[in-house]
Amino acid sequence: MTGRNLFPAAILICIFLFIGTAFVSLDFKEKLPALETAGSTHSVLSEPCKSECKSSGGESLPRGIVSRTSDLEMQSLGGSPRSLKKKGKTTQKSLLAIAVGVKQKKVVNQIVQKFSSNNFVIMLFHYDGIVDGWKDMPWSGSALHVSAINQTKWWFAKRFLHPDIVSEYKYIFLWDEDLGVDHFHPGRYLSIIEKEGLEISQPALDTSKSQVHHRITARWRKGNVHRRIYNYHGGGQSCDENSINPPCTGWVEMMAPVFSRAAWHCVWYMIQNDLIHAWGLDIQLGYCAQGDRSKNVGVVDSEYLVHKALPTLGSYDDEKTTGETSNNLTEIKTEKSKAEVRAGSHASSDRSAVRYRSYRELEIFRRRWNQAVEEDKCWIDPYSKPKKKANNN
Numbered sequence: 001m002t003g004r005n006l007f008p009a010a011i012l013i014c015i016f017l018f019i020g021t022a023f024v025s026l027d028f029k030e031k032l033p034a035l036e037t038a039g040s041t042h043s044v045l046s047e048p049c050k051s052e053c054k055s056s057g058g059e060s061l062p063r064g065i066v067s068r069t070s071d072l073e074m075q076s077l078g079g080s081p082r083s084l085k086k087k088g089k090t091t092q093k094s095l096l097a098i099a100v101g102v103k104q105k106k107v108v109n110q111i112v113q114k115f116s117s118n119n120f121v122i123m124l125f126h127y128d129g130i131v132d133g134w135k136d137m138p139w140s141g142s143a144l145h146v147s148a149i150n151q152t153k154w155w156f157a158k159r160f161l162h163p164d165i166v167s168e169y170k171y172i173f174l175w176d177e178d179l180g181v182d183h184f185h186p187g188r189y190l191s192i193i194e195k196e197g198l199e200i201s202q203p204a205l206d207t208s209k210s211q212v213h214h215r216i217t218a219r220w221r222k223g224n225v226h227r228r229i230y231n232y233h234g235g236g237q238s239c240d241e242n243s244i245n246p247p248c249t250g251w252v253e254m255m256a257p258v259f260s261r262a263a264w265h266c267v268w269y270m271i272q273n274d275l276i277h278a279w280g281l282d283i284q285l286g287y288c289a290q291g292d293r294s295k296n297v298g299v300v301d302s303e304y305l306v307h308k309a310l311p312t313l314g315s316y317d318d319e320k321t322t323g324e325t326s327n328n329l330t331e332i333k334t335e336k337s338k339a340e341v342r343a344g345s346h347a348s349s350d351r352s353a354v355r356y357r358s359y360r361e362l363e364i365f366r367r368r369w370n371q372a373v374e375e376d377k378c379w380i381d382p383y384s385k386p387k388k389k390a391n392n393n
């Protein structure tokens with residue numbers, strides 16, 4: 001695929017996507033059981049809570065012709081069409097999607113080089129609109145390029161990684177661009193998360209070379225994987241061996257998450273169209289862990305990354321951020337109004353505006369979540385907080 005063809009390709013994906021969305025929004029109730037597996041709620045659901053049989057829009061067609069899902073495979077213009085069905089299940093691909101700007105070409109190249117030999121589909125989300133700047137990369141022609149200026153990784157993911165489009169892929173790597181991969185091998189990583197049953201994971205961070213915002217992401221020197229932190233007090237958090245809540249356990253950071261197909265299927269629904277920084281999502285990811293979040297969510301220590309904290313889209317990695325996981329509303333509000341003041345002043349106002357929006361989004365997401373919980377009488381929280389536990393026994 002040459003540079004000139006990229007935009008039409010992106011448009012084509014859009015069209016697929018919108019068709020896909022039409023199917024899915026109607027289909028939503030059918031898909032809820034994936035969420036329900038987080039707890040054993042099936043038996044307790046009363047009659048009105050059971051999913052209704054909704055139409056998908058394809059009923060007027062003979063069933064065998066209905067093609068419900070799609071993929072990101074490129075096809076050749078001539079010859080016989082290559083059917084994915086015929087290929088069998090031996091080669092299960094995964095997907096690497098990275099939000100990129102051409103300024104980080106060198107480090108992105110290093111990441112993609114690692115992945116290209118390992119049965120991955122590569123998808124770049126160009127937030128600076130510069131697609132042609134990547135043409136000289138040998139892998140550029142076989143990667144998918146989607147371009148939309150100043151949009152975040154979550155904005156792209158919500159729009160271009162619809163579960164029905166990416167259902168072919170076993171794992172979805174949804175990464176930032178500023179990651180050092182010298183000590184990371186995708187093949188080995190995949191075999192570890194498969195063996196450990198991690199539905200949501202991330203590679204650990206090399207603490208000597210990375211900015212580590214959250215203790216749980218720091219690399220342990222022994223073993224392949226860790227799933228919790230012990231003896232930690234700080235940042236309004238206190239974690240010990242009895243902790244059952246994120247970010248003490250069942251938690252990964254949003255910079256380099258890896259989702260199983262089923263987990264992504266759930267996470268996609270949780271991403272809100274308008275909350276493009278996705279703050280607050282991390283804390284709730286465990287609801288998509290396909291079971292116990294303290295077992296199915298983890299950090300891989302033996303394959304690890306360096307978080308370079310390079311300037312990326314609207315980034316402020318040089319400032320300390322706590323908002324992503326702080327449960328302390330007072331703190332969030334304080335940070336937000338500080339950001340608001342900075343955004344109003346002239347100095348570095350772009351960044352401050354982004355920061356302000358991130359905090360706003362966190363508030364809005366929490367409110368929406370709580371309201372949804374309130375309104376959905378059929379939903380049972382498998383991780384209901386100790387406070388509420390009284391009604392649970």
Ligand SMILES: *[C@@H]1O[C@H](CO)[C@@H](O)[C@H](O)[C@H]1NC(C)=O
Nearest residue numbers: 129149150151314349350351
């Ligand atoms: C994208 O964001 C940058 C930084 O905030 C800004 O300078 C630029 O004008 C934006 N571009 C568009 C097309 O909105």
Ligand SMILES: *[C@@H]1O[C@H](CO)[C@@H](O)[C@H](O)[C@H]1NC(C)=O
Nearest residue numbers: 236327328329330331332334
């Ligand atoms: C929240 O943060 C504020 C300011 O740091 C602190 O005074 C307060 O005790 C915290 N509240 C909780 C519940 O941790």
